[in-house]
Amino acid sequence: MTSPIIITGVGKRIGYALAKHFLAQGQRVIGTYRSHYASIDELTTLGATLYPCDFYDDAQVRFLIAELAKLPQIRAIIHNASDWLPDPVLTKNESLKSTTFAPSQVLQRMMQVHVSVPYQLNLALEAQLRAGAGDEIGGSDVIHITDYVAEKGSQKHIAYAASKAALHNMTLSFAAKFAPEVKVNSIAPAMILFNAGDDAAYQQKTLAKALLPKEAGNAEIIELVDYLLNSRYVTGRCHNVDGGRHLR
Ligand SMILES: NC(=O)C1=CN([C@@H]2O[C@H](COP(=O)(O)OP(=O)(O)OC[C@H]3O[C@@H](n4cnc5c(N)ncnc54)[C@H](OP(=O)(O)O)[C@@H]3O)[C@@H](O)[C@H]2O)C=CC1
Numbered sequence: 001m002t003s004p005i006i007i008t009g010v011g012k013r014i015g016y017a018l019a020k021h022f023l024a025q026g027q028r029v030i031g032t033y034r035s036h037y038a039s040i041d042e043l044t045t046l047g048a049t050l051y052p053c054d055f056y057d058d059a060q061v062r063f064l065i066a067e068l069a070k071l072p073q074i075r076a077i078i079h080n081a082s083d084w085l086p087d088p089v090l091t092k093n094e095s096l097k098s099t100t101f102a103p104s105q106v107l108q109r110m111m112q113v114h115v116s117v118p119y120q121l122n123l124a125l126e127a128q129l130r131a132g133a134g135d136e137i138g139g140s141d142v143i144h145i146t147d148y149v150a151e152k153g154s155q156k157h158i159a160y161a162a163s164k165a166a167l168h169n170m171t172l173s174f175a176a177k178f179a180p181e182v183k184v185n186s187i188a189p190a191m192i193l194f195n196a197g198d199d200a201a202y203q204q205k206t207l208a209k210a211l212l213p214k215e216a217g218n219a220e221i222i223e224l225v226d227y228l229l230n231s232r233y234v235t236g237r238c239h240n241v242d243g244g245r246h247l248r
């Protein structure tokens with residue numbers, strides 16, 4: 001039985017595509033999901049081991065960690081799960097415009113899903129990651145999927161961007177802590193996949209932000225993950241997949 005690759009947030013889009021990709025390679029995949037879609041049943045049928053876990057629920061996180069800590073070794077952890085929460089809109093006449101969460105709740109949630117849970121999983125699974133390297137320097141991996149806005153900031157997703165910046169800072173710390181067996185890298189995407197509600201005006205405005213105005217697609221992430229997993233010398237770095245947004 002091969003050492004598993006753990007992927008968080010496999011229910012849809014990039015996480016789902018990553019899980020399918022590794023299953024097709026014959027790789028053992030362990031995934032976490034929050035909402036149950038038909039994709040979850042499909043991944044189970046394809047042989048994935050899946051754990052339901054809402055990262056906002058501490059009891060579910062504790063159970064997930066306890067289960068994963070039973071593994072003897074782990075080939076890689078890909079921290080993909082993410083909640084793209086906008087900042088609440090406040091007006092001087094209202095303490096809080098009709099929005100779902102207060103500012104403190106938005107920041108707490110962003111730090112929980114993008115920082116606290118990856119931090120807890122990395123610390124809890126250090127021994128398994130080192131064992132997963134076999135006898136090879138750089139033989140196992142942690143990948144933090146951040147966001148281009150971690151370096152640029154965002155006027156409408158301040159808490160989200162700050163939490164992604166914190167996630168990348170953990171790449172620096174864990175890369176030093178886990179070497180030489182384990183490589184730790186960030187992948188910072190920009191425009192990979194639009195969402196169903198993104199209208200033509202939004203899409204045109206967003207594409208125009210990059211030198212290469214395109215919706216990159218899952219393959220850009222999958223191929224970079226494969227490159228990092230096959231490397232034995234790349235660690236502690238951020239790998240941008242952003243169409244040259246920084247030069248626009
Ligand atoms: N798509 C893009 O263009 C870009 C993506 N990225 C990053 O790439 C990664 C993948 O992106 P994408 O596939 O679009 O992400 P999505 O937002 O489409 O999916 C994220 C996954 O994480 C899960 N998730 C969200 N909140 C929680 C939670 N509290 N507990 C457990 N799971 C949770 C979601 O579950 P559920 O289905 O229940 O909501 C979903 O399966 C993310 O880290 C994202 O920030 C960065 C820049 C651009």
Ligand SMILES: Nc1nc2c(c(=O)[nH]1)N=C([C@H](O)[C@@H](O)CO)CN2
Nearest residue numbers: 082083084147190191192193195206
């Ligand atoms: N968890 C998510 N994070 C992000 C998403 C997403 O759909 N889910 N989407 C983006 C956008 O594509 C943005 O990069 C361009 O508008 C950012 N993060």
